[in-house]
Amino acid sequence: MQDTFCPSVSPKFSFGAAGKERGLHFLTSLAADMKSAEEDAYSYTPNVSLSLPLGMGNPCLATQYHTLQTSPVISVSSCHQTGYSLQNDNHAASGYYLPHGLRPNGAPALESPRIEITAYSQYPEDEVEESNSEDHIIKRGVNSIVTLTLPNADGYRDPSCLSPASSVSSRSCNSDASSYESGFYNYDNSPQNSPWQSPCVSPKGTPTLMSCPHANGPVASPHHSPSNSPQIGAVAEEGWPAQPRCSRPNSPSCSGGSGGNGVNGGGMGKRKYSFNGTTYRQTSCSPIQSPIPSPHISPRVSVTDENWLANTNQYTNSAIVAAINALTTDGVVDLGEGIPIKTRKTMLDHSMGLKLEPGDLLSLDRELCHEDYPSRMALKKENYGGGFLDVPQHPYSWSKPKPYLSPSLPSLDWQLPSCSGPYNLQIEVQPKSHHRAHYETEGSRGAVKALCGSHPVVQLYGYMESEPLTLQLFIGTADDRLLRPHAFYQVHRITGKTVSTASHEVMQSNTKVLEIPLLPENNMRAIIDCAGILKLRNSDIELRKGETDIGRKNTRVKLVFRVHINQPNGRTLSLQASSNAIECSQRSAQELPLVEKQSVESYPATGGKMMLLSGLNFLPDSKVVFVEKAQDGHHLWETEAKVDKDSVKNIPPYRNQRISSPVQVDFYVCNGKRKRSQCQTFTFLPPNVPIIKTEPNDEYDSLGTARLPMHSKPFYSRPRPTPIMTLTNPDDCLVGGYTPCPPRHTAMPSSSPSSSPTLQDLSPVAYSKCFPNSPDHAAPPGPVVTPIQETSGRPNLAHPASPDHNSPLRMLHSQGSPNHLNSPGPHGYHTIYDSSSPSSSPVSQPSTPGGTEDSPFVQAYSPGPGQTHTGESSPSLLTDDDASPPSMAITVKQEPQELDQMYLDDVNEIIRNDLSSISVHTHA
């Protein structure tokens, strides 16, 4: 698994304009430099910083929270586990990615641990499907936390806000950079709090609650949704934007705010504060209440700013609050019923939101229900909505009832498992890693797409009832912290001729939730072609009272899907699956490296294994930096693994070779100062074997600490692998490569659903990963992994395809494995996998970048790169990565190019292996 991949190399990456994605392969060199990578890392990427140590500790927290919140929780067991288990993801992913097939070839090679980076690949997504469309409804809810809200849509930008913001927003807003991190942390604490896992399980069971109903309703008749919507709708849509404020007051945003925009929609000028702004903002300023709502203001509303403030503080406690909220209403939003119906309007989201209307009273209700002051927003919108559309309602009758539902439903910031018992909610087709979100001032930029040009697909396995369910979709965060609704992005319902899937919007705690029917007749599968992503102005959001997140550079999101299943015992089981991270910023999408997949998730402290990374925007000079942070965020250790062509580097040895327990660290790809990818997690395992020796594999290593050549072998493998590389974009792949998707699916499905659990369980082992990628993971603090789904998603990784690879990738590749060089170009990336995988062919693919990409990738993917590798080693691979520390070692094989070290290393490894007798794979 982990090991090598074969990448081919080609360095080129061409990407075209687009191309960003690429795979990098590298081996990380050991060199540990402690660089200040931090700078980069820290400074800029806020996100990253966050990450932290989820590690293990977190879990606890999570749990705690959960409990707190909910009470209701049910335990879901497996799911969580699964979810948590990184492994799964990894594994799965790997599996997905790399098809077994790959291994064959590469297998041997694979084994060796290498680090490669590949461009992403996204997933193959294939299909798309259709569905119907239908209602829309928007709604918003308010969150508990949130609070703020300003209403108005328009509000977002109020001029008034202007300065404010800073102050306002609490938290983070203020500081930026620094804040970022801090903020993050805070966040954690904060509202989001919600704890992780919460138990997914729904707590309540009551059916009424919600979901079910919803589900039903919507589901059944999607259209109806409207009806549903109402309820929801009721909630407030607006919520989100709510605030107008401008963080930067002036800044465009603010100004821009032209408020208009948003609200007005109009777009217009960029920054005008004017009216809307003003107004709005003011309102906003006034918090929530702002204009409209205020009156109503529902409770929350009622809250005065002050109150809000208070609330804010609460946030602090937010976790708790959140929990409470969740418990109570949250769930889904819906505010109160009362209003609800009206709200429905079909309006689209934002727009609506923006507009808002001041008047809406609705909000009140909502608020009541939820926290929602957000509701105001909702109100606005809704009211606005006033238009309300009403859509026909469905039979369901959600409308009013909903409120109830909500209560039972778990808060959106709760971490839920993707599978439980027989049920498994999986994302069969992952969204592309990049989707430029649209501002309110812009027109829609369309629905989120999958690699192939198709759309994401979500399916619920294990559900045999005839009753339709409702699949909820909202935009979640993709940082290292627990998954929670993203403050700066909202789901945007896409409607039109091209949209086959019916949906309606609902506001839940300031978060727009798109509800999509999951029908038995469709095998509980839904094509998500109705979900776009709206970007709210940072300034507007940051000003919100309760908002602690910073918008700057916080441009990654995940599609979060939830389904609530009523069970015989009256309880409602809630499952959640999150997609791979999606970069929503135009700029970031073009500049920031994105790691979609890593071939190795854990490895003995000795390091030395090659790791393959796949993702986007990898450049030749991209660097891979391993960082270990203390809980307080301090850097304990930092090492740069270079991707060297010549000398292949591997995973750098951990600073302390004597660790007795797994140590989770982070690593990221850096293209320059501020161009860092998110942090990926990596776990150093206690060396299995006694270190026989330590050789420095690499020079680099020397830097680092000692190096034991644990995995030297991998290196060897490299040779074989030549390919290192990586990848490409998935997108490209798509076309050609869709194949990948299938595999995934297949894989997933098969395994996933049913098996998945199992898998998970098994995998759980792994410490793992918390890849940023895997959404799920995010949630669970712990090691947990996300379930399969994600993994499946991962497949993407596998897909390399991207065009971009080119150069950047190459670099990596080259670095990673010289071998690669040999291998064909970019494709190599995929190839890599391929190589690893049985299919050498894939490799071939790689050879051709362009073409390759597609096909090759496909192949590669299909197999599931990761797995494949593993596969060859297959299983092992997975295992290796995941967990097994010992890891599996890698098979040895390979000949070392660098005999010297290689041999030594190999020998060592061999010895170790023997000693450990761990499972090693031989690839035979």
Place this chain on the structure above:
DNA sequence: CTACTGGAACGATGT
């Protein structure tokens, strides 16, 4: 003509 998009200008903020 509208919905999407890709690009890039503009201006604010951060280094």
Place this chain on the structure above:
DNA sequence: GAACATCGTTCCAGT
């Protein structure tokens, strides 16, 4: 405090 680097947001133009 100036100059340059980054970003977010808005506009524009091509499909």
